[in-house]
Amino acid sequence: MKDTIWTKxxxxxxxxxxxxxxxxxxxxxxxxxFKPSREIFMNPLxxxxxxxxxxxxxxxxxxxxxxxxxxxxxxxxxxVLLILVTTSLAAFYIARYTFWWNxxxxxxxxxxxxxxxxxxxxxxxxxxxxxDLLNSLWSLIFMYTAQGIPLSILILTGFFRTMxxxxxxxARMDGASDLRILWNVVLPLMRPAxxxxxxxxxxxxxxxxxFPLIFITDELKKTIPVGMLSLFGEHSADWGALFAGLTLxxxxxxxxxxxxxxxxxxxxxxxxxx
Amino acid sequence: xxxxxxxxxxxxxxxxNWKRWAIHLFPVPAIIVYGLFxxxxxxxxxxxxxxxxNGMIRGDFVGFKNFVNLFxxxxxxxFFWNSFGHNIIYFVVQLVxxxxxxxxxxxxxYKKLKFGEFFKIALFLPRLLSVIVVGFLWKLILNxxxxxxxxxxxxxxxxxxxxxWLGDPDTALITIILVNCWFGIGFMLLIFLAGFQAIPKxxxxxxxxxxxxxxxxxxxxxxxxMIPSIMITTVLTFIQSFEAFELVYxxxxxxxxxxxxxxxxxxxxxxxxxxxxxxxxxxxxxxxxLAVVLFIFISTFTALLLKFMQKKEVEM
Numbered sequence: 001m002k003d004t005i006w007t008k009x010x011x012x013x014x015x016x017x018x019x020x021x022x023x024x025x026x027x028x029x030x031x032x033x034f035k036p037s038r039e040i041f042m043n044p045l046x047x048x049x050x051x052x053x054x055x056x057x058x059x060x061x062x063x064x065x066x067x068x069x070x071x072x073x074x075x076x077x078x079x080v081l082l083i084l085v086t087t088s089l090a091a092f093y094i095a096r097y098t099f100w101w102n103x104x105x106x107x108x109x110x111x112x113x114x115x116x117x118x119x120x121x122x123x124x125x126x127x128x129x130x131x132d133l134l135n136s137l138w139s140l141i142f143m144y145t146a147q148g149i150p151l152s153i154l155i156l157t158g159f160f161r162t163m164x165x166x167x168x169x170x171a172r173m174d175g176a177s178d179l180r181i182l183w184n185v186v187l188p189l190m191r192p193a194x195x196x197x198x199x200x201x202x203x204x205x206x207x208x209x210x211f212p213l214i215f216i217t218d219e220l221k222k223t224i225p226v227g228m229l230s231l232f233g234e235h236s237a238d239w240g241a242l243f244a245g246l247t248l249x250x251x252x253x254x255x256x257x258x259x260x261x262x263x264x265x266x267x268x269x270x271x272x273x274x
Numbered sequence: 275x276x277x278x279x280x281x282x283x284x285x286x287x288x289x290x291n292w293k294r295w296a297i298h299l300f301p302v303p304a305i306i307v308y309g310l311f312x313x314x315x316x317x318x319x320x321x322x323x324x325x326x327x328n329g330m331i332r333g334d335f336v337g338f339k340n341f342v343n344l345f346x347x348x349x350x351x352x353f354f355w356n357s358f359g360h361n362i363i364y365f366v367v368q369l370v371x372x373x374x375x376x377x378x379x380x381x382x383x384y385k386k387l388k389f390g391e392f393f394k395i396a397l398f399l400p401r402l403l404s405v406i407v408v409g410f411l412w413k414l415i416l417n418x419x420x421x422x423x424x425x426x427x428x429x430x431x432x433x434x435x436x437x438x439w440l441g442d443p444d445t446a447l448i449t450i451i452l453v454n455c456w457f458g459i460g461f462m463l464l465i466f467l468a469g470f471q472a473i474p475k476x477x478x479x480x481x482x483x484x485x486x487x488x489x490x491x492x493x494x495x496x497x498x499x500m501i502p503s504i505m506i507t508t509v510l511t512f513i514q515s516f517e518a519f520e521l522v523y524x525x526x527x528x529x530x531x532x533x534x535x536x537x538x539x540x541x542x543x544x545x546x547x548x549x550x551x552x553x554x555x556x557x558x559x560x561x562x563x564l565a566v567v568l569f570i571f572i573s574t575f576t577a578l579l580l581k582f583m584q585k586k587e588v589e590m
Contacts, residue, residue, distance in 0.1 A: 011382050019396035028422055029411050044422045090304035112312045116517045119565040120315030122547045122558055146311035149304055178297050207404035225406045232410055246407050253402045269464045
């Protein structure tokens with residue numbers, strides 16, 4: 001691959017331009033959150049004159065942000081845990097036992113990856129209503145669990161299949177039950193796969209706003225994304241507070257990303273590439 | 275004594291039987307949750323589409339009436355074809371501005387550009403934001419009076435480019451799609467990058483020794499080997515384009531403002547199923563019919579796309 005003198009710098013320019021387009025709005029969001037509204041209107045592009053947390057105070061006065069945050073955290077963590085439990089059991093069964101229906105079971109689960117579940121939202125609404133789960137965080141927890149199952153099973157099954165069986169067989173000789181083998185022998189060995197599955201599903205449930213939009217109307221049961229919706233509806237005058245809200249709701253994800261960026265990027269593409 | 279042993283054996287056998295039976299419980303929780311909240315609703319949506327609905331109460335079986343109305347009865351058919359066209363534009367623009375650019379940038383990073391890791395992270399970062407945050411953030415940036423974009427254009431002396439991007443029916447749709455590209459480009463880039471990295475190095479080295487120029491190498495060696503990644507990204511983009519809802523809803527509301535110029539099938543579906551922000555009544559039967567049409571459309575074209583690209587792969 002030979003390059004002329006001009007190609008390399010040209011490539012760098014292009015890459016920098018696109019990287020700036022990607023980053024600039026996010027930086028602008030964070031910087032603006034430290035400015036009072038009138039400063040945003042006057043100098044939208046400049047650095048804040050002084051870092052004040054005033055806008056954050058305004059935000060917290062206007063909406064029950066901490067409640068939203070708490071709801072989001074409960075929903076995301078619970079659904080990720082449920083996904084890990086249900087799918088590691090199911091994937092273990094599919095990958096390690098050879099009943100004739102196992103392949104059918106596998107395809108049954110994979111089907112869910114090709115069909116957008118949004119299309120079933122009307123019956124889902126009816127189901128949630130009949131189960132008395134509307135305006136309950138459980139509606140979201142069940143939804144995210146169900147939605148996460150196909151991809152998680154695909155990833156975990158793939159991982160189980162590449163794992164050696166010796167340890168499991170040794171444990172079985174010692175009379176360990178299947179559940180014990182899965183819990184004590186297999187799961188500790190598959191931390192990377194578990195991490196990937198946890199991260200994909202965490203992003204998914206933390207950021208989703210379609211299901212809470214439909215299932216949740218109670219102000220105190222809203223998650224961050226739908227909570228933000230009301231902010232923009234009613235208080236659209238205070239830009240500083242708006243930026244503070246956007247920053248605050250993205251912060252957990254961005255912090256997590258910088259702790260485990262590799263896992264994030266691998267996780268999100270795992271489903272597509274495998 | 276003998277009885278005792280027998281008893282013991284029996285108990286052991288029972289225990290083993292139980293163990294053998296217990297393993298079949300393993301997939302049950304997943305099947306229940308997935309069956310109840312994914313499979314059943316999709317099947318139910320199909321059955322809903324064949325009935326008349328009065329609010330949330332089911333009426334008579336009406337055969338294909340809902341489907342016929344969806345395609346031919348105004349204003350429903352007008353909304354349908356209008357948003358269908360927008361979905362097609364969504365798909366095409368994303369292919370060009372998201373996937374083609376992502377492909378090119380992935381190639382640059384693959385060619386061991388310095389700071390490759392930084393570029394990767396920078397381009398991926400928007401993907402971490404919730405779509406609603408993306409929508410609101412850009413709504414603020416694109417604000418005609420105080421938004422950063424118009425101010426920035428002014429600073430560069432490009433006043434004549436300043437616009438009410440989201441308020442003008444001519445630019446609103448394309449603006450939203452470009453915001454969607456901003457959000458999704460890093461994800462596509464990662465898929466392409468994984469594809470490039472999977473190309474066997476020996477092939478490229480051999481070609482370099484034979485004196486192949488960069489463009490030719492791209493065309494004859496890399497592109498054919500990249501077909502699987504191109505296939506995945508195209509199919510994903512297709513599905514996403516026809517599902518497009520969140521961003522339009524966040525930026526332009528459930529009516530696809532201004533004047534339905536940003537309406538998509540999924541937004542229209544939401545309106546039919548749950549009523550719009552303007553207090554339209556719900557139309558469950560029509561909404562379900564639309565869901566079924568969308569489902570058939572998405573699955574058919576996904577299958578066709580996959581087939582077409584697989585054939586291409588073999589030819590090359």
